[in-house]
Amino acid sequence: MAIVNIAGKDVDVDEEGYLTNLADWNEDVAAYLAQEEKVEMTESHWEVVNFLREYYNEYQIAPAIRVLTKAIAKKLGPDKGNNKYLYELFPYGPAKQACKIAGLPKPTGCI
């Protein structure tokens, strides 16, 4: 557990850098978390991050990568719902990195 100051606001993160409280999330926080992950956020990145937040709001979990890929394919099309596309955006694992930037906990079933 640590506290980081983002754009003038104190935010709790866990030992791996995930937000402790989802409610702390905003775009500034996301930008900070992305910077920590060395991910340069483009519109495509935001699309995935926002998708994850919507998924979490609906189901209360961060999806496993396989589930995320399938769900994105269903909503945004197969050219985005595939491992290659998602790993290009988030090289260290879309479920892990994108979830972190989206302010979600680490995916359940992430092994």
Place this chain on the structure above:
Amino acid sequence: MSDVTGGIDMDDETEGVVKKFMFLNRKAPYGTIYALESLEVVLISAAFDQDVSLAFVDDGVYQIVKGQHTKGIDQKNFSPTYRALEGYDIEKLYVDKDSLEARGLSEEDLLVDVQVLDSAAMADKMAEQDVVISF
């Protein structure tokens, strides 16, 4: 099946063998940790490409009733997560008819699509499993 491990083999010889796993849920949510723990194990099990089913029996049927709002008890409402199971390719959800009726509930009160089974059908489902994991 290995008698020693109750059928859970992780060695190379059995790689690719799909077994029937049933998670048997018999406890109401929130009062104890069983329901949530079961759900987490179920989600993790999805990664192993096995034939997974869930059974809701006795107070376990309360896990999937609609209209759960947990703000007042300061616990996470995990009921929406049952609706994510389909995305994890877990689509076999069996509910015990007697248990539903004993609680004044019907299929319409449940927040996911399920198969309601009478005692004989539920008994057969359990009997055909390789592994039944109880919560």
Place this chain on the structure above:
Amino acid sequence: MLHIVNKSPLERNAVDTCLRLATKGSAVLLIEDAVYAATKGSAVSAKVQAAMANLKVYALAPDMEARGVAGRVMEGVNLVDYNGFVDLVAEHNNCQSWL
């Protein structure tokens, strides 16, 4: 299938549901507080007795002895010790615990 139950039939419904959902020819092993279901003269004796028409019922003797009910075993219940417990698990291709 071997069903293993460890909850008192007078406090919880695990024994009840197990007897209802065990298929014909299955074995039911009563251990810990569930051994009370193997005693005669209780409120659930008749139900257990009736279930024995289709199921083989076993009870763990050390648990009955510990609870002072070894002398009240219902007719038709097979008593086993810990080795017998292991044999039952080994004889059946799978087992299911009722928590």
